[in-house]
Amino acid sequence: xxxxxxxxxxxxxxxxxxxxxxxxxxxxxxxxxxxxxxxxxxxxxxxxxxxxxxxxxxxxxxxxxxxxxxxxxxxxxxxxxxxxxxxxxxxxxxxxxxxxxxxxxxxxxxx
Amino acid sequence: xxxxxxxxxxxxxxxxxxxxxxxxxxxxxxxxxxxxxxxxxxxxxxxxxxxxxxxxxxxxxxxxxxxxxxxxxxxxxxxxxxxxxxxxxxxxxxxxxxxxxxxxxxxxxxxxxxxx
Numbered sequence: 001x002x003x004x005x006x007x008x009x010x011x012x013x014x015x016x017x018x019x020x021x022x023x024x025x026x027x028x029x030x031x032x033x034x035x036x037x038x039x040x041x042x043x044x045x046x047x048x049x050x051x052x053x054x055x056x057x058x059x060x061x062x063x064x065x066x067x068x069x070x071x072x073x074x075x076x077x078x079x080x081x082x083x084x085x086x087x088x089x090x091x092x093x094x095x096x097x098x099x100x101x102x103x104x105x106x107x108x109x110x111x
Numbered sequence: 112x113x114x115x116x117x118x119x120x121x122x123x124x125x126x127x128x129x130x131x132x133x134x135x136x137x138x139x140x141x142x143x144x145x146x147x148x149x150x151x152x153x154x155x156x157x158x159x160x161x162x163x164x165x166x167x168x169x170x171x172x173x174x175x176x177x178x179x180x181x182x183x184x185x186x187x188x189x190x191x192x193x194x195x196x197x198x199x200x201x202x203x204x205x206x207x208x209x210x211x212x213x214x215x216x217x218x219x220x221x222x223x224x225x226x227x
Binding site: 032034036042043044045046049050051052090092094095096097098099100101102103104 | 209
């Protein structure tokens with residue numbers, strides 16, 4: 001069965017520092033992978049998605065993620081954190097009709 | 112940009128009452144989904160719907176739940192007899208293509224259901 005694991009329920013970085021949010025998936029066949037961001041009391045906004053076209057995927061707001069099949073990982077990065085990046089981030093894998101979400105990582109950005 | 116809309120944004124109900132959550136998917140999309148997020152927990156898949164029938168459902172989606180596309184634009188989730196543990200944020204989503212395509216699921220803003 002498919003599963004998505006996000007390492008670290010909370011990550012805290014300083015403004016301007018590198019953001020690294022970790023995600024590993026478990027699947028016999030690499031699924032379609034997504035990162036979503038959720039701001040307080042709002043819905044889910046797509047940051048980026050992996051569809052097997054390229055292993056390095058660029059998304060909105062300066063985020064990118066690299067698909068590594070050998071590590072079954074799809075970590076999200078941003079070179080320089082901004083205060084507005086503070087939110088909850090969900091890694092997700094789509095297989096079949098449903099999307100399986102990780103538990104989420106809350107990103108805190110310190111001034 | 113087209114978007115998925117949901118009404119109401121917040122629904123408060125008494126335990127045992129029926130609730131209907133409404134969604135308007137993106138107009139040319141063909142596949143529709145409901146997810147829920149209990150406060151502080153992960154987003155969980157409930158059900159997918161295509162061609163007027165359920166295509167997949169999770170173990171959460173028991174006989175208390177039902178979905179319907181009553182007309183050409185709305186997609187509803189009905190909970191027949193609400194329980195306290197049904198309190199959650201419910202998200203509707205839609206896609207144009209089915210599972211064989213890496214289509215982005217567009218999510219609505221959610222309906223917060225509070226069962227008292």
